[in-house]
Amino acid sequence: MQVFTTATSLTQQVRAYRTQNPLLRVGFVPTMGALHFGHIRLIEEAKNQCDLVICSIFVNPTQFNDPADLLRYPRTLERDIDLLDQAGCHWVYTPDVDDVYPPDLNSAFEIDFAGLDQVMEGAFRPGHFKGVAQVVNRLFSIAEPHYAFFGRKDFQQVAIIKHLVKVKNIPVQIVPVDTVRSDEGLALSSRNSLLSDLERKESLIIYKTLLAAQDWSKTQKDAAKLKIRLVELFNQGTLQLQYLEICDNDSLRPVSQITSTCTCCIAAFCGKVRLIDNLPLL
Ligand code: AMP
Numbered sequence: 001m002q003v004f005t006t007a008t009s010l011t012q013q014v015r016a017y018r019t020q021n022p023l024l025r026v027g028f029v030p031t032m033g034a035l036h037f038g039h040i041r042l043i044e045e046a047k048n049q050c051d052l053v054i055c056s057i058f059v060n061p062t063q064f065n066d067p068a069d070l071l072r073y074p075r076t077l078e079r080d081i082d083l084l085d086q087a088g089c090h091w092v093y094t095p096d097v098d099d100v101y102p103p104d105l106n107s108a109f110e111i112d113f114a115g116l117d118q119v120m121e122g123a124f125r126p127g128h129f130k131g132v133a134q135v136v137n138r139l140f141s142i143a144e145p146h147y148a149f150f151g152r153k154d155f156q157q158v159a160i161i162k163h164l165v166k167v168k169n170i171p172v173q174i175v176p177v178d179t180v181r182s183d184e185g186l187a188l189s190s191r192n193s194l195l196s197d198l199e200r201k202e203s204l205i206i207y208k209t210l211l212a213a214q215d216w217s218k219t220q221k222d223a224a225k226l227k228i229r230l231v232e233l234f235n236q237g238t239l240q241l242q243y244l245e246i247c248d249n250d251s252l253r254p255v256s257q258i259t260s261t262c263t264c265c266i267a268a269f270c271g272k273v274r275l276i277d278n279l280p281l282l
Pocket of ligand 1: 030031032033037038039041042149150151152153154177178179180181187188189190
């Protein structure tokens with residue numbers, strides 16, 4: 001696996017690759033490192049669909065609204081590089097902050113999210129999605145992929161990135177990939193490494209509540225009533241709920257009636273660790 005630390009060298013190489021192999025596909029998997037099998041699933045999917053797979057590892061400061069969260073964010077670069085190598089990733093980009101945001105970059109990044117950033121994560125993490133869109137926009141301009149792979153675990157992020165490529169006319173196809181969970185159902189997350197064994201067990205209430213949402217929504221079509229029951233169930237556990245929403249898959253707005261195009265989304269604190277997860281209501 002080839003390791004790139006500068007945007008200039010990566011862009012140069014990917015352009016050469018694309019010129020020499022006009023029919024081959026370049027796939028891209030952006031990550032913040034501290035890799036787990038959820039990330040590796042994205043690499044596998046990229047390998048299934050593409051000929052050259054590029055992964056980036058960059059803890060993007062502009063998407064952290066809480067400086068303590070940024071400081072606490074786990075960093076395991078050497079291990080990450082080994083994991084990517086074993087997974088058969090071809091190239092990895094591991095820049096520092098100045099390489100992604102050089103002082104001379106014409107950097108005023110603006111985007112109208114058409115309200116997608118006003119709900120759920122956006123409401124509780126002001127500026128988060130602007131930072132996400134900014135870094136993904138920049139990474140796309142560096143890696144110039146045909147396809148980019150994103151986890152459904154970050155449900156709202158997928159909607160934001162699809163919106164980004166549409167409004168900025170970026171020629172990349174966004175591919176969502178299903179959430180990878182532990183055997184017991186906890187969605188894998190880099191932040192899980194900050195949980196104690198007991199906290200991991202207590203965090204299973206998130207998946208339990210999402211499964212109940214899927215089950216109960218078969219008969220309870222009134223979203224407000226369903227939500228009350230789900231919050232009651234969730235609060236039987238020890239986590240602190242930040243939000244539980246049943247939203248429309250496209251607008252991300254809360255629905256009043258359950259249909260086949262909505263998703264139940266949860267954000268909660270387990271101690272100091274903030275966890276998110278979701279499941280579609282089919
Ligand atoms: P992150 O490193 O947290 O920024 O995540 C990088 C990518 O991995 C994002 O597209 C995430 O949605 C995705 N991802 C994170 N956790 C999982 C998971 N458990 N299953 C599938 N994809 C995931």
